[in-house]
Amino acid sequence: MQYVIGVILLLTFFGLAYYCIKGHNLMIGFLVITIIWTVLPLLGTLFVGGDFLDANEVLKFGASHPLSDGTTRKLVDILNGIYQSAPEGWGTTLVNVCWGAWFGRVLMDTGIASTLIRKTVELGGDKPIITVTLLNIVTAIIFTSMTGAGPVIAIGVIVLPIMMSLGVPKAIALFSFMGSVAAGIYLNPVNFAQYRAFFIEPSQMPDFTLGWYARHWGYAALVIMLVVTTILTAVYLKKNKASHAWAAQTRGPQASQKDAPLYTLILPIVPVALNIAFNFSVIGGFVIAGFAALFLCGRMKGTFKENCQLVNKLYYDGVVDTAPLVGFLLTLPMFNSVAKYASPYFKVILGGVMPKNELVVCIVFAVLLGLGLFRGPMTLVGCGAATLGVLQNVASFSVPFLYGVFAIPTITVNIGSCITQSWVAWGLAYTKVESKDFLKLSIPNAYITGIIQYAAVYLLLGGLGAQWFI
Numbered sequence: 001m002q003y004v005i006g007v008i009l010l011l012t013f014f015g016l017a018y019y020c021i022k023g024h025n026l027m028i029g030f031l032v033i034t035i036i037w038t039v040l041p042l043l044g045t046l047f048v049g050g051d052f053l054d055a056n057e058v059l060k061f062g063a064s065h066p067l068s069d070g071t072t073r074k075l076v077d078i079l080n081g082i083y084q085s086a087p088e089g090w091g092t093t094l095v096n097v098c099w100g101a102w103f104g105r106v107l108m109d110t111g112i113a114s115t116l117i118r119k120t121v122e123l124g125g126d127k128p129i130i131t132v133t134l135l136n137i138v139t140a141i142i143f144t145s146m147t148g149a150g151p152v153i154a155i156g157v158i159v160l161p162i163m164m165s166l167g168v169p170k171a172i173a174l175f176s177f178m179g180s181v182a183a184g185i186y187l188n189p190v191n192f193a194q195y196r197a198f199f200i201e202p203s204q205m206p207d208f209t210l211g212w213y214a215r216h217w218g219y220a221a222l223v224i225m226l227v228v229t230t231i232l233t234a235v236y237l238k239k240n241k242a243s244h245a246w247a248a249q250t251r252g253p254q255a256s257q258k259d260a261p262l263y264t265l266i267l268p269i270v271p272v273a274l275n276i277a278f279n280f281s282v283i284g285g286f287v288i289a290g291f292a293a294l295f296l297c298g299r300m301k302g303t304f305k306e307n308c309q310l311v312n313k314l315y316y317d318g319v320v321d322t323a324p325l326v327g328f329l330l331t332l333p334m335f336n337s338v339a340k341y342a343s344p345y346f347k348v349i350l351g352g353v354m355p356k357n358e359l360v361v362c363i364v365f366a367v368l369l370g371l372g373l374f375r376g377p378m379t380l381v382g383c384g385a386a387t388l389g390v391l392q393n394v395a396s397f398s399v400p401f402l403y404g405v406f407a408i409p410t411i412t413v414n415i416g417s418c419i420t421q422s423w424v425a426w427g428l429a430y431t432k433v434e435s436k437d438f439l440k441l442s443i444p445n446a447y448i449t450g451i452i453q454y455a456a457v458y459l460l461l462g463g464l465g466a467q468w469f470i
Helices: 002-021 026-051 055-059 072-088 091-109 112-124 128-142 149-165 170-185 189-196 210-239 267-278 282-296 304-350 358-367 369-375 384-392 399-417 422-431 435-460 463-468
Strands: none
Touching (some): 002 026, 002 304, 026 072, 072 304, 091 112, 091 149, 091 189, 091 304, 112 128, 112 267, 128 210, 128 267, 149 170, 149 422, 170 210, 170 399, 170 422, 189 210, 189 267, 189 282, 189 399, 210 267, 210 399, 210 435, 267 282, 358 369, 358 399, 358 435, 369 399, 369 435, 384 399, 399 435, 422 435
């Protein structure tokens, strides 16, 4: 019986993968799969009983044997844990997301982000590759703090026309910009908190902070992606003729916005720097840097009521930017919670073929990096949470190691290279680039970057690297 249920669960897993690939709503998809994965293991327990789902086995996943005492109370506790306690436990992550989105809106409203881009272009002069390199570095720095489709679009309408006015073909400009955005995400505290929640609650491993992660692997991951993206951009430029079809102008409110004071240009990295250096509160960093930006850029010169309305509007706009993500994050913990009841069945079916060695895991994931595209079974913002659940329960891998393993297909492949990512889809429509032309550039980058990053994961977080964790 356990094999039958295991096969059915596996089929639903592939069904979820297909659903994600087709680009359907992720919140609804994960809610449906959570319900299915609740019903099937509980039915299996009724038919199989304790001979298969031994109480000690299930205890390893954080719960006692479902229905083992035959009481309705136990069943209710299980369902409450899945559908109530699990989403509530992600409150910290959601708060970080909302304040991070507010900070991104502040940087856009004050003109700090656009000024940083314009000063970078002035520094690069009329040499396209130098300007593109500098723009990639600045874009990555900006997105260590900013996140969400709204900020990416706001920066994109500044950066992309500038690149194309310098003769950079539009497909290459879009590829280079999206790759540098993804590079910055590797050190973004909001994204780090979001992805870490797939593996542990902060209270379970308080030492696994952004600062520890950055020092041991995050900096390396960012630099690898930024360098490879920039080098490939130079290679692609040499193979393509220059095109000057676009004028060097920005669109939207930034076009007429005056420059922010030079001393405010350091503010985008303040929250990240405080968190990494002192383990300072992420939200506290956003609040300090955000209000400093508003005051120093002269946006708080109105009455108290007007200033309150400004802050409220920026927060509202930021939350709207992240609304789809919030809905997804409220259903995802339900899925993560129910996966512990489904994982014993997956272990019966897949336990013999899943890799149990760090080196083998890195090699297999590097070879299968393409499965991170189209919300596939390797990206955490697709159906990779199910793959993670299986991998966690076939061997004892450290949390930092698994984080690195899944961050690569999630960030390098999905966020920076996949056309199902919301801001990549916007970029394709904005620049009139064909999907196939973008993928021809982004997929080689994803594989080259990913392979190097997996080597870094094994060296820094696997084997001896895992012992560095305190």
